[in-house]
Amino acid sequence: MFLMGGQFTHHIPPTAHWQNKQLRYACAQLWEDPRDRLERLHHRLGCESLLDRGFNVRGTVRSYTKGAQLQEIFNDYGDRFEFVIVADIAKKGAFDETVKDVDAIAHTASPLAMNAAEPDELIVPAVNGTTGLLASARQFATTVKRVILTSTGTAIASPTAEPRTVDESDWNETAVREVREKGREASQIETYRASKTLAERAAWEWYDVHVNTGTSWVDVRDVAEAHVLALLKPEAGGERIVVTSGPFKWQDLILAARRVEGDEIPIGNTSYDPSKTVHFIRYRTEREERILGLEHRSLDETTRDLLRAP
Numbered sequence: 001m002f003l004m005g006g007q008f009t010h011h012i013p014p015t016a017h018w019q020n021k022q023l024r025y026a027c028a029q030l031w032e033d034p035r036d037r038l039e040r041l042h043h044r045l046g047c048e049s050l051l052d053r054g055f056n057v058r059g060t061v062r063s064y065t066k067g068a069q070l071q072e073i074f075n076d077y078g079d080r081f082e083f084v085i086v087a088d089i090a091k092k093g094a095f096d097e098t099v100k101d102v103d104a105i106a107h108t109a110s111p112l113a114m115n116a117a118e119p120d121e122l123i124v125p126a127v128n129g130t131t132g133l134l135a136s137a138r139q140f141a142t143t144v145k146r147v148i149l150t151s152t153g154t155a156i157a158s159p160t161a162e163p164r165t166v167d168e169s170d171w172n173e174t175a176v177r178e179v180r181e182k183g184r185e186a187s188q189i190e191t192y193r194a195s196k197t198l199a200e201r202a203a204w205e206w207y208d209v210h211v212n213t214g215t216s217w218v219d220v221r222d223v224a225e226a227h228v229l230a231l232l233k234p235e236a237g238g239e240r241i242v243v244t245s246g247p248f249k250w251q252d253l254i255l256a257a258r259r260v261e262g263d264e265i266p267i268g269n270t271s272y273d274p275s276k277t278v279h280f281i282r283y284r285t286e287r288e289e290r291i292l293g294l295e296h297r298s299l300d301e302t303t304r305d306l307l308r309a310p
Contacts, residue, residue, distance in 0.1 A: 107149050247280075
């Protein structure tokens with residue numbers, strides 16, 4: 001999964017594997033405000049560029065009227081463009097149906113209003129819309145290969161009196177602080193900037209917790225031995241026994257491969273810290289240890305034999 005901060009290039013080159021697949025692209029969420037001409041053009045061109053490259057596109061709109069307008073604009077592409085109505089992106093499960101049977105998701109939408117009475121009118125849908133989409137993708141987008149989040153430069157910094165240079169490591173703390181301190185008295189533009197900052201941060205926090213959540217692993221030879229032991233051990237009769245060597249994430253396998261084969265194996269995620277990782281499921285194996293007494297191979301041994309298998 002990739003999340004891109006900033007309104008930078010969101011181009012996804014089609015490959016033979018992706019060609020003629022459906023790419024859900026939120027190309028219409030900001031069409032509600034007629035003043036947002038630049039954003040409307042941005043999202044329209046995003047859809048059009050993908051359609052021109054052979055993708056099927058599923059766009060989201062807040063109303064049938066807006067969807068019909070888009071359908072007319074993209075009429076020349078026939079059934080390769082479709083739209084679905086998502087009236088409230090902040091509603092739990094709003095994207096559950098939308099993300100099904102797609103290969104990639106690009107989330108480009110966030111409310112932009114210059115007359116919001118309360119900061120939460122911008123912040124809540126921005127944050128919940130983003131994390132809600134990610135949750136829907138994780139649960140229902142079983143074929144998805146990539147998620148792209150379009151943020152904005154204002155999530156990095158607000159204009160300042162002195163020239164400065166910023167990069168992807170910076171966050172717009174100024175806008176967030178103003179909204180927290182002033183509430184409804186904060187300027188509308190800083191409220192918008194804060195909403196984009198908080199939404200992107202929420203996405204990265206979600207990403208850190210949920211990306212490649214992993215599973216458990218066990219060497220197939222150990223599974224075979226477990227079957228033999230279950231046959232030979234009288235006390236194994238009538239028991240339900242979990243056989244596993246423990247939890248892992250794919251980066252653990254990459255690191256094991258590098259320990260075995262050295263630097264010729266790509267390094268993978270350089271920020272991965274096994275001591276800080278979260279495993280959402282851990283199996284207790286006391287019953288296996290007590291009844292079967294199975295001795296498991298290490299991940300390094302399993303990886304070595306897997307890589308060197310004839």
